[in-house]
Amino acid sequence: MQGVDPAWLPDGAFRPIGTRRTLIRGTGPLVDTVRGEVTEACARFGGAVVQDDPDLVLELTGEDDGGEAFTCGRRDGCTTVTATGARGLLYGFFHVVRLGEAAFLGETEPQHHRPELALRMLDHWDNVAVHPVMGQVERGYAGGSLFWADGRARGDLERVRAYGRLLAACGINAVAVNNVNVHAAEARLLTDRIGEVADIAGALRPYGIRTHLSVTFAAPVVLGGLETADPLATEVREWWAGAAARVYAAIPDFGGFVVKADSEGQPGPFAYGRSHADGANMLAAALAPHGGTVHWRAFVYDHRQDWRDRSTDRARAAYDHFVPLDGEFADNAVLQVKHGPMDFQVREPVSPLIGAMPGTRLAVELQATQEYTGQQRHVCWLGPMWSEVLRCEIAEGSPVGALARGGLVAVSNVGDDLFWTGHPLAQANLYTFGRLAWEPGADPHRILDEWIRLSFGAGPGSGPAAGLRSILDGSWRTYEKYTAPLGVGFMVQPGHHYGPSVDGYEYSPWGTYHFADRDGVGVDRSVASGTGYAGQYAKPWAELYESPETCPDELLLFFHHVSYDHMLKSGKTVIQHIYDTHFEGVAEVEAAREVWGSLVGLVDPARHARVAERFEEQLRSAREWRDQVNSYFFRKSGVPDERGRRIY
Amino acid sequence: MQGVDPAWLPDGAFRPIGTRRTLIRGTGPLVDTVRGEVTEACARFGGAVVQDDPDLVLELTGEDDGGEAFTCGRRDGCTTVTATGARGLLYGFFHVVRLGEAAFLGETEPQHHRPELALRMLDHWDNVAVHPVMGQVERGYAGGSLFWADGRARGDLERVRAYGRLLAACGINAVAVNNVNVHAAEARLLTDRIGEVADIAGALRPYGIRTHLSVTFAAPVVLGGLETADPLATEVREWWAGAAARVYAAIPDFGGFVVKADSEGQPGPFAYGRSHADGANMLAAALAPHGGTVHWRAFVYDHRQDWRDRSTDRARAAYDHFVPLDGEFADNAVLQVKHGPMDFQVREPVSPLIGAMPGTRLAVELQATQEYTGQQRHVCWLGPMWSEVLRCEIAEGSPVGALARGGLVAVSNVGDDLFWTGHPLAQANLYTFGRLAWEPGADPHRILDEWIRLSFGAGPGSGPAAGLRSILDGSWRTYEKYTAPLGVGFMVQPGHHYGPSVDGYEYSPWGTYHFADRDGVGVDRSVASGTGYAGQYAKPWAELYESPETCPDELLLFFHHVSYDHMLKSGKTVIQHIYDTHFEGVAEVEAAREVWGSLVGLVDPARHARVAERFEEQLRSAREWRDQVNSYFFRKSGVPDERGRRIY
Incomplete structure (x- = not known):
């Protein structure tokens, strides 16, 4: 190619x-x-x-x-x-x-x-057609879809085969080939267009990768012409059974369905007064005779919330919806849970749901595509964050990596870009995901070194390896420093989510607020005085998060509303922490850009040029983040920077 | 129809x-x-x-x-x-x-x-094709284009003829049939697609309406295949002369060209180191043999401004660009100036440019389409605002209505909607514009009564007239009350400009800031300590606006940054004024909705239903404005409402 x-x-x-x-x-x-x-x-x-x-x-x-x-x-x-x-x-x-x-x-x-997790999966949020707002790949930052072009499956699947080979080499064994938001054209992949899915499956199969399909819960209505999609209705169950049989006739090793139901406008069982277990089990029953699995996403919350209402807390939603259903899901139904309670922010606590459903097969969903972490224009190696999540003992003695019996899933960061991931260094995220899915307790830094050695052909200490490690190793924390502080999240431009807008979601219906005023900032999620979200955790987490005295600094504003002069464990006030981290974050990007510049001649020229170009944008954007966030909080708090640096 | x-x-x-x-x-x-x-x-x-x-x-x-x-x-x-x-x-x-x-x-x-202004014109921001972001009619809130459908001029022009009849009945005599942002398909209206324009001109001609065309300054390059659009290049001048001759061969009474140059990404003479007078005069020369006029828009400013830079002031731009060119424009070149220095906000001072170019034919541009005034989902009759502008003696002894020797222009609010303007009551804006263009000193309230009598068939005091008058008469001030306060402007959602986002443009490159911090709000445009914009005015305006003590309350934040406890001439503090007006504005919408409800049976049922539906949205939106603006300033100022009303 x-x-x-x-x-x-x-x-x-x-x-x-x-x-x-x-x-x-x-x-x-x-x-x-x-x-x-x-x-x-x-x-x-x-x-x-x-x-x-x-x-x-x-x-x-x-x-x-x-x-x-x-x-x-x-x-x-x-x-x-x-x-x-x-x-x-x-x-x-x-x-x-x-x-x-x-x-x-x-x-x-x-x-x-042997892999610790049997399912190591990438979910592609690829549309067959180009969506007027989202483009072809929703939250995709690496060009168009690898699988779909000109409104149908690619005729030349050589690139798909090469993709499968890369995935096998890092241990991934499953791919969902279309977006969980299933639009009209994509819905038909399940029925009359299953042949196109079979072609893709054929290209991935030689590398041990099973193909999965995102389907719409409303398929019996929109495709089958039924009047209902009620999961308990006989004709609905029969329709799905028939649909599954036809899928397996075309793809005998088909993996199963992925479903986003009752979420952000997608249809689901609530419309029929049924539970999510009813919905998932109905699909599981259709798949069971063929050995398939349904991945049912737990990303269910009220996206039409009133910002005036401080009692509703989106962070609570998945737990509140699903924990009561523990034990009710079929064996071949997997509940797919985002690793944090919100939506792939640069810093979130681990979702308490993961520790609270011992009777359910859970899959944990990560986001390799950098929707909220720089959109593959910024270097942000997510290995340390994912590793922290996977090693977190959210239920007593059990780390997330062991609780994810249903597998580890990542939203793909790949497209038809010549570097696969837009930013060449974002390949490290894809590779790290695969290796962590195989061994959730692995040291991510060892994986990074492995990736560097394979990709850049140099052992530690020689050639570009040291430079690459210094650029990537701390890049997630660097990104965290110059964006939303102390776990408060969001502060991004609405819609596309790139670049800062401190109040961008503050008065929106999306349930993503920081409540900054002239005195302080943060969301009170304590049991004592807030939304009670902290109480969804088992011990010791519930106690740890409940009090601002014990809550880790990096999550303080996720759990508590504190004054700007609140003293962090680091010995800094919240406001000075905001200023310091934002200046530091930009300085770190400047330093990383310098290091990259020094690698010219040591790495492939095309890679070097692409990364160099992205560093310019990262630096511009990081400065914009720094100045907007610092100005916002300076204008609100009136507290000057201790070190007298320029705030606008 | x-x-x-x-x-x-x-x-x-x-x-x-x-x-x-x-x-x-x-x-x-x-x-x-x-x-x-x-x-x-x-x-x-x-x-x-x-x-x-x-x-x-x-x-x-x-x-x-x-x-x-x-x-x-x-x-x-x-x-x-x-x-x-x-x-x-x-x-x-x-x-x-x-x-x-x-x-x-x-x-x-x-x-x-006799009409006081010879040119009374509507500019349609209609695209031939549907633009992927802007839709067919840019900033249009009344459906698709009246003129263009399915990528070409409508075959059935009966509706266009009916439109011409309505316009003639209120005194309008010119229409520009396409968007000033001229995209690829629309550029060709000037050349091989002029026949379509001629068809439209033929439908408007029986009602005394001349047709104008928006053209791209780059036409010699993009249509003519020349290597330059330099207005002083002989081949460029010849190309335009030939193009104009062919237009007049197709449309003998063609009105002329409208040009948006060097503005928001449109091409212009700056690229060739030429002045805007060079550009306009070149087109004027091409049109002169045929009796045509070029309307050259003065809406030139830096839309890639750095929000950190408080010395650059978009309000200054038109004056700074054009006043040095006074006297240089050809007789058949009209400089078309927006009535205010920014962009059709609910409250702006009159553009100082209008009083500062005695040697230039100026047209004043108003905006009938309600981009920033409720987008024809809100009732907002603009007659009083326009009348204030037209009667303002911005140069000594000369009101704007007399200075607009080149005519009065409005951006059209009409589309293929069955009520013409989406909101049936927005028809009043179109009618009022025509009547004010005929007689700029006319009492707008008399025009409103005339419109009510004609449209609703009832004299003052009978039937629905009193109700309609009470709904419309103060609707502009009501809208002002619940949106951006005291002339500060914007605070709208970026992009589409509907609904509140107090910081939506605060850290943007568009030059539209309010600089609110915990102590105060507003833009210092004084000569003494600010951007100097106030000094662009002649006496007595320069002195009036220079000091917060003399500046009219309603423009205070346009000209000055003041503390929240600054005392207005009204006897209220700025912060209390914000709270009070926002509560009042919503109460006034509620009252207007009540009145409209009472008119059921007195007005056409279809009109009643449409307006009733829009009132629901207006009320929802007004409450959102109230709560977001009040919460924003309460969180920033910390000052409680004197009357203890609910602020979130």
């Missing part, structure tokens, strides 16, 4: 394998994929696929059991990967790719590798 | 003529129009067009001299209208229509009537 960036699979990554003798045992499509990979690498680098005297053995042992685990070890000068499932063999192959030359050094006891 | 509202020309308005014997003398197309009107009225009501013994004589005396004046009197039981021009006869005819039965009572000395 002319000009498409190789991301973390540059040709050079295959040199260690491609220069060696590899023995491959086993049959089936995925083994063929592995064989094809090795053969191509050898053709390029002079190695060979052999029957004897191998440097590397890749072996599917026995019948393919469908498993994803593999074992890798090295003795007597031969590296051996074995797996009981073909998917496992594929992951083992990419494990060797990731190890590079290290895979062929010394001796290593066989080590067993 | 099925279902189209008759506006101020219901059939009944023609009864007084249609029941009588009318003698018509003269020949020519406009006389034929008059004859057709009378004949149709007689066919309906039993009168006759006669050769002798008339009750009414309508006479074109001699050759048509093109004049618009007429004389009307009554003696010996016969009403006589004479005119030396056919247009005058047409206006005389509608004068009799407006008089109704009163035209046929008693004896009246002949009275001479």
Whole structure:
């Protein structure tokens, strides 16, 4: 593919394998994929696929059991990967790719590798047609859709296949190919246009990736001509059963449905007086005979709220809606929960719902597309944030990564951009997501180093690696510094969500307020005097968040309304913290831009140019954030900056 | 036309003529129009067009001299209208229509009537194609375009002809048929699509209305294939001369060009290092051989301003750009100036430019379409505002209405809506504009009564007239009360400009700020300490506006930044004034809605239903304005309402 960036699979990554003798045992499509990979690498680098005297053995042992685990070890000068499932063999192959030359050094006891989460999924918010407001990819910052062009599935699916290969190399095994907001054209993917989905599934299948489809709850009405979509109505259940059967006839390994119901205008079971368990279970029943799963999103809240009403709290909504339904969902129904209670802000607490539904299979949803984190014009590596979430023991002794029995999902940040993700460094988010989904407790910094080494071909300490690490490592906290402070969130331009507007959502119906006045700022979500949201947590979180004295600084304004002279644990007042972090954040962007400039000649020129261009915009935007936020709070508080810096 | 509202020309308005014997003398197309009107009225009501013994004589005396004046009197039981021009006869005819039965009572000395302004024009911001952001009619709130549909001029021009008739009946004699922001398709109206403009001109001509066209300054490049649009380049001048000649070949009575240049992204002479006089005069030269006029808009300012920079003042821009060019414009170049220095806010001072260019023909531009005054969902009769502007003696002894030697122009509020203007009561703005353009010193309240009598068929004191007058008469001040206070302007939602967003433009590049902080609000435009804008005025205005002590309350925040406890001449503090007016404004809307409710049965049911529906939205929106503005200033100032009313 002319000009498409190789991301973390540059040709050079295959040199260690491609220069060696590899023995491959086993049959089936995925083994063929592995064989094809090795053969191509050898053709390029002079190695060979052999029957004897191998440097590397890749072996599917026995019948393919469908498993994803593999074992890798090295003795007597031969590296051996074995797996009981073909998917496992594929992951083992990419494990060797990731190890590079290290895979062929010394001796290593066989080590067993298996993904901790069975489902590692990307949700594409791609529309088939270009939406008049949202464009083709809703919240997409990397061009048009990889899957859809000119109103239908792409005819040339080479790029989709290449995408599947990248995903497999970081461990992702499922993709939902269309937007959870299902518009008219996209609704028909479920029925008469399922052939297009099958074509895409065919391109992803060789890399072990199952295809899922977002469907509209109103499908029986809008597609089936029924008068109701009531999930308890017999004709509705029959319609869905028939629809699911036809989908599986076209795509035998189809993954299942993704549903956004009763949310931001999408139809759902509430219209029929039914619960979300009724809705999800009806779809689960349709999918069950075929082994499919329904992913039912928990993003349900009142988006027509009155800003005057301070008792309603959007943060409470998912918990209030769904916890009463715990235990009622079918085994193949997964409740898909955003990691925070609001909407992918740069800083949120972990959703208390995740710890409160032991009888339900939950999937946790992250957002790789940087809707609120710089829209892939800003460097913002989300690994540390996601890792904090996944390691957070939100229920006693159980981290989020273990509670996500239904899998880990990210909203994709990929489009038909030549760099895949618009900002080349945003590829790190996609890669990190895949690796964390495989191992939620992994050290994200190790993943970052791995990504840098694969993508930029340099080990730690050499070439551009140190520079890249310094740019990416703290970039999330840098972004946090120059945007909305102390967990209060939003303050973005309404609609497109790019750039600052401190009061942009303050008098809106969206439930996203900061309540700043001349004396203070923040949302009182305590039980004692606020919305009671803090009480949705189990111990110790409920107590921790309840009081401004114990609440962590970085979430203080999410949980409490405090005065500008409130003293943080850091020893700074809230207002001085706002000023300081905003000046620091911009300084950090300036420094990162400098570092990037110094890497010219050490990285691919096209990548360098694209990132350099984005740094200019990031810096402009960061300064705008700094000046608007500081001016806003200075005008409101009247408190001068201790250090006398320029505030407008 | 099925279902189209008759506006101020219901059939009944023609009864007084249609029941009588009318003698018509003269020949020519406009006389034929008059004859057709009378004949149709007689066919309906039993009168006759006669050769002798008339009750009414309508006479074109001699050759048509093109004049618009007429004389009307009554003696010996016969009403006589004479005119030396056919247009005058047409206006005389509608004068009799407006008089109704009163035209046929008693004896009246002949009275001479002539328009004070020769050009009385509507600018339609209509696009041929539907623009993806702006829709078809930019800032249009009455449906699609009257002129253009399905990407070309309407085939059926009956509605356009009816529109021309309404305009003639209130004295309007010119229409620009496309948006001043000239997009690609619309640019071609000047050249290969001029035939479509000619069709529209043909439908408007029978009512004495000339057609004008908005053109792009870049036409020689984008249409002519030249490499430059430099107004001093010979090939450019020749291209425009040829283009103008071809326009006049298609439309012999074509009015001229309207140009928005170097403004909000439109191309202009600055790109070639030329002045706006160079640009305008080049087009004037192309039009001069044919008797046409170029209307060159003075709406030139920096729309990429830095909000941090308090020295740049958008209000200054038109004066700073154009006053140095006074005397340089050709005779057939008209500089078209918005009535205020900003952009059609509910309250602005008169533009100082209007009093400062004695050597230039100026046209004054008003905005009938209610972009910033409720978008035809709110009742807001602009007659009193326009009248204040026109009677303001901005240069010593000369009111704006006399300084507007180039004419009075309004941005049209009409579309293909069945009520013409979306909100039926917004018809009053169109009518009032026409009548004020004819007689800028007229009492707007008399015009309102005339409009009510014609449109609702009731004299003062009877039927719905008193109610209508009470709803409309103070509606502009009501709107002012519940929106941005004391002349500070804006505070609207960015982009579409509907509904409140106090900080919506505060940190934007558009030059529209209020600078509210915890201590005060307003823009210091004094010479002593501010941007110096106040110094652009002649005496006595410069002194009046310079000091907060003498500046009129209603413009205080336009000219000065004052503290919330600043005492107004009204005896209230600024902050209490904000609270009081916002509560009052909503109460006045509630009262108006009540009055409208009481008129059910007294007005046409379709009109009643439409207005009733709009009142619901107006009230909702007014409450939103009240609560957001009051909350914003309460949160900032900390000053409680003296009367303890609810502020959020």
